[in-house]
Amino acid sequence: MRCWVEVSRARIAANFRAVVDLVGPEVEVMPVVKAEGYGHGAAEVSRVLEAQGARWLAVSNVEEGVALRQAGIRSRILVMADVPPYERVGLAEFGLTPVIHSLEDLRALPPAFPYHLKLDTGLSRMGTRAAPEAIVEAVRGAPARLEGLMTHIASASDFSSRQTEAQIARFLEVRRAVEAAGLAPTYFHLAGSAAIGYYRPGAWQNMVRPGLAIYGYVSPPRGDAPRLALEVKPALAWKAAVLAVRDVPAGALVGYGGLFRAERPMRIAVLAAGYADGYPHQLSNRGHVILHGRLARLLGAVSMDLLTVDATEAPEVKPGDAASLVGSDGDASLTAEDLAQRAGVISYSVLCGITARVRRTYV
Numbered sequence: 001m002r003c004w005v006e007v008s009r010a011r012i013a014a015n016f017r018a019v020v021d022l023v024g025p026e027v028e029v030m031p032v033v034k035a036e037g038y039g040h041g042a043a044e045v046s047r048v049l050e051a052q053g054a055r056w057l058a059v060s061n062v063e064e065g066v067a068l069r070q071a072g073i074r075s076r077i078l079v080m081a082d083v084p085p086y087e088r089v090g091l092a093e094f095g096l097t098p099v100i101h102s103l104e105d106l107r108a109l110p111p112a113f114p115y116h117l118k119l120d121t122g123l124s125r126m127g128t129r130a131a132p133e134a135i136v137e138a139v140r141g142a143p144a145r146l147e148g149l150m151t152h153i154a155s156a157s158d159f160s161s162r163q164t165e166a167q168i169a170r171f172l173e174v175r176r177a178v179e180a181a182g183l184a185p186t187y188f189h190l191a192g193s194a195a196i197g198y199y200r201p202g203a204w205q206n207m208v209r210p211g212l213a214i215y216g217y218v219s220p221p222r223g224d225a226p227r228l229a230l231e232v233k234p235a236l237a238w239k240a241a242v243l244a245v246r247d248v249p250a251g252a253l254v255g256y257g258g259l260f261r262a263e264r265p266m267r268i269a270v271l272a273a274g275y276a277d278g279y280p281h282q283l284s285n286r287g288h289v290i291l292h293g294r295l296a297r298l299l300g301a302v303s304m305d306l307l308t309v310d311a312t313e314a315p316e317v318k319p320g321d322a323a324s325l326v327g328s329d330g331d332a333s334l335t336a337e338d339l340a341q342r343a344g345v346i347s348y349s350v351l352c353g354i355t356a357r358v359r360r361t362y363v
């Protein structure tokens with residue numbers, strides 16, 4: 001193989017159990033497997049989670065939910081982003097549960113659907129900002145059954161801001177109004193990975209929606225954060241084959257734009273990965289990979305299909321060897337977070353950015 005990822009099923013399972021253990025038996029854990037399970041492969045990840053007892057999974061759109069049903073997944077599936085009317089057929093046929101984002105959409109929803117209603121408590125993206133009384137009235141008037149009340153937190157890893165507390169307060173205000181009106185949804189949920197990992201139990205209510213944490217990451221905090229309460233480990237290793245090893249003289253220019261000039265006679269290993277595989281172009285001349293258990297720096301630009309790395313200190317490297325772009329080997333390790341920080345992006349975009357041509361394998 002030229003470029004592949006290895007996903008550890010055991011790590012996915014252990015990360016899920018770590019969340020279950022932290023939030024306790026009163027809180028339902030609904031892992032988020034949108035965007036091909038953050039690049040890990042939604043079907044296989046969902047099979048592992050289902051075998052671990054996950055009764056709910058969350059995806060972004062109807063197509064993702066249908067793909068899981070076609071892969072044999074039987075858990076409840078919540079479709080979190082908007083469901084346009086022309087996709088409602090898919091919802092019914094495949095037993096998917098929609099999130100409803102506005103009171104108008106609620107009135108249009110046929111009775112057959114239990115639904116979760118999303119509140120905009122401060123993210124200003126999706127969900128209703130209507131007053132509690134208007135929400136109660138719309139829920140009462142709708143034919144379908146309110147099964148869950150939810151919102152999404154904007155800054156759960158930021159302890160320099162009070163935005164999370166304000167969002168929880170706004171959510172509770174609507175929750176109280178809904179309950180006082182005798183409408184009794186089964187689930188109340190706000191928290192993604194950061195609100196779980198940084199222990200904000202006020203956001204857990206009785207359901208949580210971890211995405212990133214299932215794959216082994218929690219974003220770095222801002223401000224005066226408590227210690228992480230959740231222990232998870234990366235489930236994905238990303239590898240590329242060494243295609244060629246070559247020696248270049250001092251002064252040789254390497255790659256597009258001649259971004260790197262050899263400081264002395266150097267040995268270069270050419271790897272079968274590039275930005276068309278999702279490797280961040282921003283790591284040109286500044287990233288690292290692991291070669292034979294040691295970090296080796298990227299030399300020159302990230303090309304579409306190739307990376308050039310410094311193998312001067314690794315004379316044993318030969319074509320056919322595997323280099324790690326993300327993973328650990330010997331004493332060296334590189335996480336998606338390491339790549340993200342160096343590239344000035346986030347770990348989510350590194351993981352979701354691994355493109356379809358990179359073969360997914362499971363161990």
Ligand SMILES: *Cc1c(COP(=O)(O)O)cnc(C)c1O
Pocket residue numbers: 032034080152191192193194209210211212213
């Ligand atoms: C993606 C998403 C999540 C999961 O977020 P993580 O930070 O990956 O845990 C939870 N809820 C909603 C609405 C989302 O879109």
